[in-house]
Amino acid sequence: MTEIWKEAWFPWAVGLAIGLPIVLVVLTEVYGSLLRRGNPAAKPVRLLRNLVVPVFALFVLLTLASDQQFDLNWVRVVGTVLGFLLILLVLSAFNVALFANASEGSWQKRLPSIFIDLARLALILVGLAILFSWVWGADVGGLFAALGVTSIVIGLALQNAVGSVISGLLLLFEQPFKLGDFLDTPSGRGRVVEVNWRAVHIDTGNGIQIVPNSSLAGASFTNLSQPAGAYVATVAVKFTTDDPPHRVSTLLRSVASTLPMLDPADKPAVSYSGNGAYSVDLPVVSPAVESEAVSLFLAWLWYAARRDDLALDGDSTDPVNTPENVREALSFVGPLFSLDDDYLDEIAASCRIEQWGAGEQVQGIGVVPDSLRIVLEGALQLTTPYDNGRLEFAVVERGESVGLTSLTRQATSYYATASRAVRILRVPRDAVDAAVRRNPALARRIGEQLDNRRRMAVDAIASAREASGVISIGDAA
Structure with a gap:
């Protein structure tokens, strides 16, 4: 009877019996430390500890220890599971490295999630194809050729629809606007309330307008919320040429500065263009209050002009002050x-x-x-x-x-x-x-x-x- 320590599997079994618990303990400590700090790397470490390392140990024991390689179906099954787990581990690690700690405004933050999902799906399919070719000896070359031909046919048939989707996705990647921004587009004006891979939803105040991304990608529009800071609403008013410009300018600034929707970090400005015409810039906190600010300014200006005996719109008569x-x-x-x-x-x-x-x-x-x-x-x-x-x-x-x-x-x-x-x-x-x-x-x-x-x-x-x-x-x- 052969001594047990002379068996081919004995050194591997001893190594796994000693090394596996040590590796699992180390990974557990690393996982706990990352989890307490809120580090996104905790997720791939947990996958490595709970699934990859145990399945890898089983695979090593079945193949190297028993010298079976892939001759048995159940060994191939374990190898397939291990390969799939390694694909998931690599994808999770890349996701943490590229996207988890990305700063605001970087290309990682601007990249639409559908691009990430499609890339992840493509990598999984390629990885599985290589895995099945290596473990099961499958011929995946013909499958790739068939998929390539099919993709060309589908792309030609749906080139207009796919083109619209791609242009919309590229618009999302560039991100010239974000949720809450106010857009002035050829088809409407309002606040962005939703952005998806197909369309932008704009609240116009009279309902939600659905604007396809492809339409925005191919048209010129204005982001009223950029750059950051106050949004300037411009109001044109008219007085008579008999009204002294300095008095009128002082009155306009006085009325404008009391508006409750003004941005506290900025001040209204008045310019005189001659012939009794004035332009007033109102730095309001948001384009959403532009119409309200203009309306309130004009209403208050009507009262203030009559109190100061100035002829707004050419009329200085105050029927009350007689x-x-x-x-x-x-x-x-x-x-x-x-x-x-x-x-x-x-x-x-x-x-x-x-x-x-x-x-x-x-x-x-x-x-x-x-x-x-x-x-x-x-x-x-x-x-x-x-x-x-x-x-x-x-x-x-x-x-x-x-x-x-x-x-x-x-x-x-x-x-x-x-x-x-x-x-x-x-x-x-x-x-x-x-x-x-x-x-x-x-x-x-x-x-x-x-x-x-x-x-x-x-x-x-x-x-x-x-x-x-x-x-x-x-x-x-």
């Missing part, structure tokens, strides 16, 4: 401030009625008002700065006023915004001073209103902090 309406408004205001008719007649010429559109800022913060503004119609919303925003704390309605610090010459501490279209009686600061001299009690009433509003603002801030669970040091004390 001597009769001003005197009627003063008759309403006089009893509220204990002012007699004689004094009202004196200041009527210096007062005027203003119109403000919904959303316009009637009073800013940190400025000394040049007049007292009394609400005749509509309402003003008072807000105070809070946590990089504004906090509402009061509403000014008919008979109430803003600009109270025009008397004390103090800077304003809150904003006043028209919550809807309002009419306001503007009383100049000099007239307010003269009214206080005639009626000293008026100064006390204005002071009480100032204190009341400051208290309301402080209470609103305290309530907001309490609701959010934030307590200041002063509140805690």
Whole structure:
């Protein structure tokens, strides 16, 4: 009886019995380390540990140890499985090396996934063909020739359809736009909401427009979202040649700078082209708000131009600001401030009625008002700065006023915004001073209103902090 250690398979069996556990332990530690760091290489290492190494060990034991090579079918089956696993391992390793850690903007990120899938499928088919030729002795040359002829025939028959698909895929590879970008194409304009291998879906605001990739690849279009930064909406307006250009330009910048959809990193620009024509550039945050920004700008400009007696579109007439309406408004205001008719007649010429559109800022913060503004119609919303925003704390309605610090010459501490279209009686600061001299009690009433509003603002801030669970040091004390 031959000693067992003299058998041909014994050294291989001992080597596998010792080496296989060591290799598996090492791979387990490597896999655990990669997994904890979130490294994408953990996936091929797991495949290597769980499948490739055990099947390779079995294959070595069956072939080298028993010296069978591929003479038995079951040895060929194990060799086929090992070859397929090696193909998967190589593909997984290449995927990690080329695509897993690719940076934004690189060709790996721009490459459409369908290209990757097709390349992966082609490599698997070629690998399997080589594997079957090596292990089973199959003749794959004729199969490749047949596939080549068939591909040529199919390509000629479907050249138009395939050409459209390929051009679309090349467009995806170039990636001149991405999801969320705004495109201006010959067939429509809107925001890109979906991109696939066949078509681009564009939200036009009136539905989803499906644009084939081949159409975009063969046409000229504009990506309104590139380069990064503000999107500039241009508005053309017309005044009369009698309006001083510097006054008009100042008014246009003032109105444009208060638009809520402006990009905070940029400023509006105004250019004068002569003959009363002006162009205003509005740097908005997105092309999606272009129409809203232009509409709101033109609406607010209508009110502002009439307040400044400038002739927008050649019309400077303000049917509201008439001597009769001003005197009627003063008759309403006089009893509220204990002012007699004689004094009202004196200041009527210096007062005027203003119109403000919904959303316009009637009073800013940190400025000394040049007049007292009394609400005749509509309402003003008072807000105070809070946590990089504004906090509402009061509403000014008919008979109430803003600009109270025009008397004390103090800077304003809150904003006043028209919550809807309002009419306001503007009383100049000099007239307010003269009214206080005639009626000293008026100064006390204005002071009480100032204190009341400051208290309301402080209470609103305290309530907001309490609701959010934030307590200041002063509140805690």
